[in-house]
Amino acid sequence: MDLKFLEAVPTQGEQAAVDGLVGAPGEGDDPRFAAGGQHARDLRHLLLPALHAVSDTAGWISQGALNYICQRLSVPPAEAYGVATFYAMFSLSPRAPRVAHVCDDIVCARLGGSDIADELAATLGPAGSGQVVTWLRSPCLGLCERAPAAMVQLAGDTDQAIAPATADGVRTAVAGTGNGHVPAGGSQPSVSAPQTRRGDGQRLRLLRRIGVVDPDSLDSYRSVGGYAGLRRAIAVGPGRVIQEVSDSKLMGRGGAAFPTGVKWDAVAKAPVRPHYLICNADESEPGTFKDRVLMEDDPFALIEAMTIAGYATGCEQGYLYIRGEYPLATRRLQAAIEQARHRSLLGSDVMGAGFGFDIELRRGAGAYICGEETALMNSLEGYRGEPRNKPPFPTVSGLFGKPTVINNVETLFNVLDILTEGGPAFAQTGTERSTGTKLFCLCGAVAEPGLYEVPFGATLRELLELAGGSTGSLRAILLGGAAGSFVDPEALDVALTFEGMREIGASLGSGVIMPVDDGTDMPGMLRRIAAFFRDESCGQCVPCRVGTVRQEESLARLANGTEIGSRAREFALLDDLTRVMRDSSICGLGHTAPAAVQSAISLNLLERGDPE
Amino acid sequence: MxxxxxxxxxxxxxxxxxxxxxxxxxxxxxxxxxxxxxxxxxxxxxxxxxxxxxxxxxxxxxxxxxxxxxxxxxxxxxxxxxxxxxxxxxxxxxxxxxxxxxxxxxxxxxxxxxxxxxxxxxxxxxxxxxxAPAAAGERDARHAGHHEIPDGSTAATVAQPVKEDNDLYVRDYGRCIMCYKCVEACGTDAQNTFAIAVAGRGFDTRITTEFAVELPDSACVYCGNCIGVCPTGALKSVSEHELREAGQWDPDDETVTTTICSFCGVGCNLELHVQHNQIVNVTSPTDHSVTHGHLCIKGRFGFQHVQNLPEGS
Incomplete structure (x- = not known):
């Protein structure tokens, strides 16, 4: 490829950051051949890590840095620019090296996030201003159980999440004043998963090691039964593993509820090689933090589960794609992967059993859409995180065009128990069609927010009681996050199962249960949801790209009382938008972008009490 | 054979x-x-x-x-x-x-x-x-994940000034529907030049060069295949743009004459679009086995000599 590059050159620091990832120029090159060519093009998948490396070092991506990345990876500069500008965490213009991202999404806004933003605006100046220190508003950071949340992105230093955050705390952390120690970044398992400290007889499966194991120690994980699942998997062989998973009737926990056994079987049998495994840890649904808690406090379990999945489906390479806003989980998983490698639990000969499997951790960079499986694959490959047209499905043509199994974190966690207990035994828990236990993220107007685990079949009421009930007078419950829908308090006795949700036209989605009390500014909340989708739409298809804009505009008019025509006409317009987004968008983001708004309208949550 | x-x-x-x-x-x-x-x-x-x-x-x-x-x-x-x-x-x-x-x-x-x-x-x-239309460069500088919260009094548009930075074509992105055709034609579907790509996200996506540099500073080779596939007039030749601006664009008068490009031996079919005895655009039929509708700078823009007649003739 004869590429034309800019003339800009990188700084030494930028060049060192890129070289640290792809090696020094010329290193390992065969002197008989010109550098670049096919070899360099095969490195395209390193584009996102290279952008991260530069951004982590310099705080932004300069022309010189992008140019150097393009030269090393043989990527056209225009394409690399297109990729870099796709992600919210990157800046292609000079930006302060110390940035505080303050969550003002639907959970945090009411619980102090908006106040922090206001205070930072007053003391640090408008969002985005400032040469050395700045702050920005952020969509959900996945720390909802300890809202309000913030994350500080520090060039040349490790990023830190702060929750619960205060304006002072954020300012101290981002300014690097005080003793230099960032406050309260670490997770507190007993706060995030309240059941783990209750000992109330509730048998926890997925959460049972949370707060029990030392997340930094492989020995600690093994001392509580870790790697028993993989040992059994190796003992029974890949075919039997898939049989157990099929028998367990495990359904994907990422939102789409696809049978995991079917997916694994399809990839295992695919004749094309190699096969790839991806763990989708790009948890970004507003209100969702379940995968984060699992990864922060029980990282080895995910490594083991991925290894089992790789073994069963014939993958030698697994990718763990984690959202960029999870610095602690990223550090712990990276450390866990290294320990597992060191002990031959990953590598060319796992457990001495004669099969190879390794995991590469990849960080997202602020793009909700990359949680969509095919968008995630494009992102991994070094392209813009735009969803692909389906069919073909990933089991046939996924990452790098090869058969790919992609599972959510929580789904993979279930595999461990399926292996140790056996599939049929696992299926005894829960209901006929929704087996096992489910994690629910309770947040918002609830007495004790946190991650709760219950067998499928528990009702909404039971979940709320588990979390101490709603605060204030319950007006509605948002199920499934921003992409979910509001349900009426009358639906409290519906069972939280895949089939139960379908009956009331809702979806479990990512497992968010967010009570909304009567003090909530509903139009404001809906506008925040609409703003979220307007920001996060990848922009590829017209229904979503323009539809999310028109939806937000209409909600603004409804909130301001400046309707075009009448309220009924705005509702009709929103309904028209809903139908085209649901029918004709490329992916699930567009399909669900109007769901919360539509459900709110049908429950009359937007009515202001005055007659039309 | x-x-x-x-x-x-x-x-x-x-x-x-x-x-x-x-x-x-x-x-x-x-x-x-x-x-x-x-x-x-x-x-x-x-x-x-x-x-x-x-x-x-x-x-x-x-x-x-x-x-x-x-x-x-x-x-x-x-x-x-x-x-x-x-x-x-x-x-x-x-x-x-x-x-x-x-x-x-x-x-x-x-x-x-x-x-x-x-x-x-x-x-x-x-x-x-x-x-109101965006100021020049404003949309190019938008940052993914952030936008100004609207009040709904107006409908957001992509309207913006026309980009005129070279002698051969203009980029009028206020007419761009983000169909990706120009990017494909510039990329592996035709030209393999990769001068332009989709950047940004959501409603702020745009077709752009790296860092929105002007076309002469980009990898562009002026084949004009992006113009050839643009369905909305966002990309057009300077000659067409100037005639339209001057109110002299007259599609009713347009005739199309098919010929073969004389610049080299490949044998590309050309369609000369002529208004008032002046060539205004050159295209190639998409079903032509040699070009598949795509041309090079010479075929698409090298027609001035044809009409470089002495004054008064």
Whole structure:
């Protein structure tokens, strides 16, 4: 490829950051051949890590840095620019090296996030201003159980999440004043998963090691039964593993509820090689933090589960794609992967059993859409995180065009128990069609927010009681996050199962249960949801790209009382938008972008009490 | 000499609007519709480019599918039952056209688009008056994940000044519907130059060079294949742009003459578009086996010498 590059050159620091990832120029090159060519093009998948490396070092991506990345990876500069500008965490213009991202999404806004933003605006100046220190508003950071949340992105230093955050705390952390120690970044398992400290007889499966194991120690994980699942998997062989998973009737926990056994079987049998495994840890649904808690406090379990999945489906390479806003989980998983490698639990000969499997951790960079499986694959490959047209499905043509199994974190966690207990035994828990236990993220107007685990079949009421009930007078419950829908308090006795949700036209989605009390500014909340989708739409298809804009505009008019025509006409317009987004968008983001708004309208949550 | 017989393809049978249709395996639903003379609007589809199915105006209803499917990209399968004129299809097509019409200047998108807008009952005005155009460079600087919160009094648009930074063509992105065609033509579908790409996200996506540098500083080789595939007049030759600005653009007078490019021995077919005895544009037929509609800088822009006649002749 004869590429034309800019003339800009990188700084030494930028060049060192890129070289640290792809090696020094010329290193390992065969002197008989010109550098670049096919070899360099095969490195395209390193584009996102290279952008991260530069951004982590310099705080932004300069022309010189992008140019150097393009030269090393043989990527056209225009394409690399297109990729870099796709992600919210990157800046292609000079930006302060110390940035505080303050969550003002639907959970945090009411619980102090908006106040922090206001205070930072007053003391640090408008969002985005400032040469050395700045702050920005952020969509959900996945720390909802300890809202309000913030994350500080520090060039040349490790990023830190702060929750619960205060304006002072954020300012101290981002300014690097005080003793230099960032406050309260670490997770507190007993706060995030309240059941783990209750000992109330509730048998926890997925959460049972949370707060029990030392997340930094492989020995600690093994001392509580870790790697028993993989040992059994190796003992029974890949075919039997898939049989157990099929028998367990495990359904994907990422939102789409696809049978995991079917997916694994399809990839295992695919004749094309190699096969790839991806763990989708790009948890970004507003209100969702379940995968984060699992990864922060029980990282080895995910490594083991991925290894089992790789073994069963014939993958030698697994990718763990984690959202960029999870610095602690990223550090712990990276450390866990290294320990597992060191002990031959990953590598060319796992457990001495004669099969190879390794995991590469990849960080997202602020793009909700990359949680969509095919968008995630494009992102991994070094392209813009735009969803692909389906069919073909990933089991046939996924990452790098090869058969790919992609599972959510929580789904993979279930595999461990399926292996140790056996599939049929696992299926005894829960209901006929929704087996096992489910994690629910309770947040918002609830007495004790946190991650709760219950067998499928528990009702909404039971979940709320588990979390101490709603605060204030319950007006509605948002199920499934921003992409979910509001349900009426009358639906409290519906069972939280895949089939139960379908009956009331809702979806479990990512497992968010967010009570909304009567003090909530509903139009404001809906506008925040609409703003979220307007920001996060990848922009590829017209229904979503323009539809999310028109939806937000209409909600603004409804909130301001400046309707075009009448309220009924705005509702009709929103309904028209809903139908085209649901029918004709490329992916699930567009399909669900109007769901919360539509459900709110049908429950009359937007009515202001005055007659039309 | 060998004769290319093509690959032998099995016929696939499906039902389109109640009629049995048999088309070769590998065809798309759009091919099947066209074989039945069912008019299907398309914007981002082109016969000489890989389908990106981004515009969604060609959607049809496929029985058994939860959502509508893009006919341009969906291969036919035996037993498919397709509806091209159901209420859902009409609604989506209308909305896609309406959403575009409310945010993009479609006035140079051709007669077909005007007709479809009528046919599907597009009313772009119902989203409010269009917002003021963005200042030059403003949209290029937008940051993913952040936008100004609207008050709904106006409808956001992509209106912005025309980019004029070279002698051969202009980029009028206020007319851009983000169909990806120019990017594909600049990339692996034709030119392999990669001067432009899609950048940004959501409503702020745009076609741009790296860091929005001007075309002469980019990798552009001025083949003009991006102009050749642009369906909305966002990309056009300077000659056409200037005539339009001067109010002298006269498509009613236009004649098209087919000839063969004389610059080299490849044998590209050229179509000379002539208004008032002046060549205003050069294109190539998409079904031409040599060009597939694509040309180089010489074929597309090297026509001045033809009309470089002495004064007064």
């Amino acid at each position: 060998t004769v290319d017989l093509g690959t032998i393809r099995r016929l696939v049978e499906l039902t389109v609007d109640g009629e049995q249709v048999r088309v070769p395996e590998g065809s798309t639903i759009l091919d099947a519709c066209r074989a039945q003379d069912i008019e299907t609007p398309t914007l981002c589809y082109a016969p000489n480019l890989t389908p990106v199915n981004a515009c969604r105006v060609c959607v049809v209803e496929l029985e058994g599918a939860r959502t509508l499917v893009p006919s341009c990209a969906r291969p036919v399968e035996d037993g498919m039952v397709v509806h091209t004129d159901s209420e859902r299809v009409r609604h989506s097509r209308k909305m896609v056209l309406e959403l575009l019409d409310s945010s993009v200047d479609l006035s140079q998108s051709g007669e077909d688009v005007d007709r479809w807008k009528d046919q599907y009952g597009v009313d772009a005005g119902r989203y409010g008056p269009p917002a």
